[in-house]
Amino acid sequence: MFVNQHYLQHLLKPEHYTSRQHHERELQELFRPAWNLVAAKSELPRSGDFLTVDLFGEPLQIRNVDGTFVAFQNVCPHRHCLLTHEVHGHSAAIRCQYHGWEFRENGRTGRVPDARCFRPWDRDNAQLRMHRLESCGDLLFVNLTADAVPLQDWLAPYLDETVQAFQAPAWQMKYVWEYDCDCNWKVPVENTLESYHVPALHEKSLGNFLPKEESSHHTLHSRFTALDYDAGSPLEAWQARLNKWLGGEPTWEYRHRHIHPNLILCSTDTINYALMYLPTSPRTVKVRVRFFAIRGSRSGPLASLLSWAAWRFAKAKTLEVHNEDRDVYNAQQRGLEVSGHRGVIGTREERIYVFQRYLLESLGLPVPHDFRDEGTDPDGQTAAQDSRGRTE
Secondary structure, eight states, X not given: OOSOSSOXXXXXXXXXXXXXXXXXXXXXXXXXXXXXXXXXXXXXXXXXXXXXXXXXXXXXXXXXXXXXXXXXXXXXXXXXXXXXXXXXXXXXXXXXXXXXXXXXXXXXXXXXXXXXXXXXXXXXXXXOOEEEEEEETTEEEEESSSSOOOHHHHHTTSHHHHHHHTOTTTXXXXXXXXXXXXXXXXXXXXXXXXXXXXXXXXXHHHOSOOOOGGGXXXXXXXXXXXXXXXXXXXXXXHHHHHHHHTTOOOOOEXXXXXXXXXXXXXXXXXXXXXXXXXXXXXXXXXXXXXXXXXXXXXXXXXXXXXXXXXXXXXXXXXXXXXXXXXXXXXXXXXXXXXXOOOOEEOGGGHHHHHHHHHHHHHTTOOOOOOTTOOSOOHXXXXXXXXXXXXXX
16 A cells, blocks of 8 residues: 555656756765765676776776775876776776876875876875775665765665675676666656556556556655565566575565665566666766676576576566656656646655655755645655554
């Protein structure tokens, strides 16, 4: 069941999806203090492997140093050149591409060509800047601030679940998918938080399917929302049986978690993915996804064949659904830019209401007065309870 039994107010206004000033405020107050998914350990299996990412204008180099993962600002302290412009690479030393300065794993300088030219040596000014990097299972997260809570607190109460869903040997990272969309980052976030669009938008991939309310259990909290869907179709039954045969413990559920502001963790019995929406402008967003396939604990040719077949099918179906969603994002953004409507949120979309309220409260912006005036307080329930009556 859903938590709310009446419709809710659409709290955000069109300018919250288009304003440059609001975009900059979100970056500083929501995103830079947050833990942001940057990669998976399995993308950097050897010491010396690295990848580079741009995180809200901050160029980063994520690196495997003898099995320890570190995040540097990808900028040389000598003359400010990017250390490397390669997206992926391998090198024994952390070396600047411009003048060849080399750095140790703690960021301090190693070899400097013709170092006598820089006497007396300013050691503190010559070291790389480092950012906090922590892991959960195979997933690597970076935080751009010094005083953020530890990652394990950020992911609570879904820490153990996340470790189990994104960690070898039971699950294997199989596919990296990153793409850009011409819309505000909140457009795809709100899309993934509701199932109301499924029959109209996913008729081709999912048929005329609308998840039943009695099977859809919402958890609503100011820091996160979650959906636990009791899967009952033949497809999910097949997934659960395959998971069990491969040595896993099937959940018979579709689990969808949204850790505010922009992290999505989704799991089934055969495929899991971690997804992050990274705003690049008021009207553009980069979507970063890591897909994990069931591997199980059994070995042998048959187990390998079954896990491979399950992965191929689940990947194709998941990408099909995501691409159908992508096709409507620009239309949603265009409508937001000109709309004169105040909007409305149905009970099936109640996770969007909690998300929008979180945004306004986190930014210190006023929450609109509830225009329904029905004598109810939706936040009294949405802030603490889920549809099974459990408290968080």
